[in-house]
Amino acid sequence: MTINDTSAEPPDHYRVQFAHEGFNFVAKTIQDPVPTGEQLLAVAGLKPAREHLLFQLLPSGALEEIRPDETVDLREPGHERFVSFKSDRTFRFHIDDESRDWGQQKISGLHLKQIAQVDPLSHDVFRIVVGGNDQLIRDQETFDLGAAGVERFATTPIEIEVFVNTRPHIVNRRVLDFWTVVRLEHPDADPANAQVEYTITYDKGPRQNPSGNLVNGQSVEIKGGMEFYVLLTDKS
Missing domain, CATH: 3.10.20.90 (Phosphatidylinositol 3-kinase Catalytic Subunit; Chain A, domain 1)
Structure with missing residues (x-):
């Protein structure tokens, strides 16, 4: 600007x-x-x-x-x-091997991504845990920077394998909307085409939405191995 x-x-x-x-x-x-x-x-x-x-x-x-x-x-x-x-007071941390400062004791996953200058939708941010499993910090979750030592974080592109009508797809989002799922199976699907109707069901989802129906206007959180079934109905 x-x-x-x-x-x-x-x-x-x-x-x-x-x-x-x-x-x-x-x-x-x-x-x-x-x-x-x-x-x-x-x-x-x-x-x-x-x-x-x-x-x-x-x-x-x-x-x-x-x-x-x-x-x-x-x-x-x-x-x-x-x-x-x-x-x-300020709080110092490292993200993607760069030293950064923050003016609050707590910081959200979204703010960490913004500081790292990555696309929040297509990237995850993790707290690096030496000798253990790195901790995923979601956008609305907060992390306490007040503990002893300097915390380290890293961002990484999202790559999750899901199945649509049994075929595998790699997606770069943790949340998929109705038309994104439809176009994994039907790339040319047009929301303006009233002669075609799609029905989506899913299974093997995360704890908050393990199975159900996905309708136009809705989104659903996904996890690896989640299964979607897209049914096309031609009304012409």
Whole structure:
């Protein structure tokens, strides 16, 4: 994003983006091209500054802490995104062999993926357990970074084998919707074609949905070895 876009902002105004304890950014403007951390927090409506941490989101995905009296030059492209926390300490961890900092004791699987800059839908994130089984952390699950030592995480592309009408398919999602399953069996299936109707049943699913029917508009969580049965009915 270009921060000094004079066609969109008044002269001598600089566009910045703020997110609080996550990555849902909201656009703001500031007049000072070299504001302090305290000024930036004030623009975001976060006072007093001493009760908050402010990080600059770098292009690499790293969060670099900005002290209240430290300045940031907004005239340099790529320096306009900031993440804040109501906190008094940072927590360090490693993900994909890169050191990262976070402003809360707990972090979600989704935030770990966002920091690693991978597609959350097509990737998993694991806590690395030396000498044991690595721990899968789902998007909405949180992990406590407050234990002794520096935690290590790794992301990996999702590859799950499922069966559709007994034929194996490798999918890159943990959740499949109705039409994705249909097109595994019928690649040219068209939702707009009212003359064709599809019925899906499934078996050997995960604990939360071991078997059942999948209807148009629904999605289902999957696991390796899950079986789908797609039935086509031609109404023409």
